[in-house]
Amino acid sequence: MAPEEFRALWTYTVQYLRETRGLRNLLFCYEVTENRGERLQGLVPEMTDILGIQCGRQPFTKTLELYEEYLPFGKPILMPQFLPMGKESEPYDNLAFVEAMKERHPLAVGFSPWFSNGKRHAIVSNPNAAALMHHPWIATLEDTGLANPTPPEELPVPRSLSAGTEKAAAGQFVWNFDGSDASAWSKGESIVAMAQSDGRLNVFYHGERPSILSPPNLGLDAGAFSLLRVRMRNHSTSTRAEIRWISADASTWNDGGMAEFAIRKNSLDYAEYTIDLSTNKNWRGAVGQIALSPAADSVTGSGEIDYFAVHPAP
Numbered sequence: 001m002a003p004e005e006f007r008a009l010w011t012y013t014v015q016y017l018r019e020t021r022g023l024r025n026l027l028f029c030y031e032v033t034e035n036r037g038e039r040l041q042g043l044v045p046e047m048t049d050i051l052g053i054q055c056g057r058q059p060f061t062k063t064l065e066l067y068e069e070y071l072p073f074g075k076p077i078l079m080p081q082f083l084p085m086g087k088e089s090e091p092y093d094n095l096a097f098v099e100a101m102k103e104r105h106p107l108a109v110g111f112s113p114w115f116s117n118g119k120r121h122a123i124v125s126n127p128n129a130a131a132l133m134h135h136p137w138i139a140t141l142e143d144t145g146l147a148n149p150t151p152p153e154e155l156p157v158p159r160s161l162s163a164g165t166e167k168a169a170a171g172q173f174v175w176n177f178d179g180s181d182a183s184a185w186s187k188g189e190s191i192v193a194m195a196q197s198d199g200r201l202n203v204f205y206h207g208e209r210p211s212i213l214s215p216p217n218l219g220l221d222a223g224a225f226s227l228l229r230v231r232m233r234n235h236s237t238s239t240r241a242e243i244r245w246i247s248a249d250a251s252t253w254n255d256g257g258m259a260e261f262a263i264r265k266n267s268l269d270y271a272e273y274t275i276d277l278s279t280n281k282n283w284r285g286a287v288g289q290i291a292l293s294p295a296a297d298s299v300t301g302s303g304e305i306d307y308f309a310v311h312p313a314p
Helices: 003-020 065-073 094-104 129-133
Strands: 029-033 050-055 077-082 108-113 191-197 200-207 225-235 240-247 257-262 271-276 286-293 299-312
Touching: 003 191, 003 200, 003 225, 003 299, 029 077, 050 065, 065 077, 094 129, 225 240, 257 271, 286 299
Parallel strands: 029 050, 050 077, 077 108
Antiparallel strands: 191 200, 200 299, 225 271, 225 299, 240 257, 240 286
16 A cells, blocks of 8 residues: 555545544554564554554663654654564573663553564563562552443433434435435545545545536436535545536536635534525536535545435526
8 A cells, every 4th residue: 555545544444434424532543664674654643542562572781763753753662572583592681671661762651562472582581570560660550540431320422323313305406315326426536545434425635626427417407407515424524525427428627617615624513505606607518427526625535425316406
């Protein structure tokens, strides 16, 4: 996967779980192998809570380069995978490890060693295990007071449950994305992925003018149908969206028309946008296909479309 595709996937995943699903108790850790080249290309700092180092050697003699590269971001630094790559019978000293972390990696907030799968990775498989657990720099679960957490009496209802509850009235050119019409639309430019769930169409994108495409050969009479409504949510910095269309006999999208409209950026709630195309000089004749750019700027982000409808002229 190319770095830009990974960043787009990461951004969509964080936004979908936190904003769409309402899971605000999640922390996202960007972890990379310590000896990997070009290791920060997939990082989205504003969407990352913890920076992780997968270390395959004992960090005793010098400060890890990746640790120093992480410092300018001002994020907690964790070693989620610590697996000394010594010989099967070669131990490492737990106290030497924790002292090296304390002296050379003082901003690291934690580590997690592997189990002993044929090699001596685990804490208990190496000298000074008890001394490590009682070291003043080490906090155990009991020390945090979280060993027996009290569950909340009532969990908040995720905002995403509001999606799909306000549907457009059924009609010839109405897509509510909750039944057989869910797969009718397809990916256009700059769309990394697209999927239907819970009565909405989820899209995430990276690049210029991302767009999704209606079914072809619509046979829509522009004179009779000119009021467009779309209800959607925008998880990007873009402040404008775009509608494009082509006639049934057009060879390229350059032969069609376009209308732009303002949208809310980084929105937590759905909004309905109404576009009157009756005054657009290019909205005429038989419309063969429509393209919706939910974020018309060149961005990385995601969005959900609750419905898309073209109604008869008022």
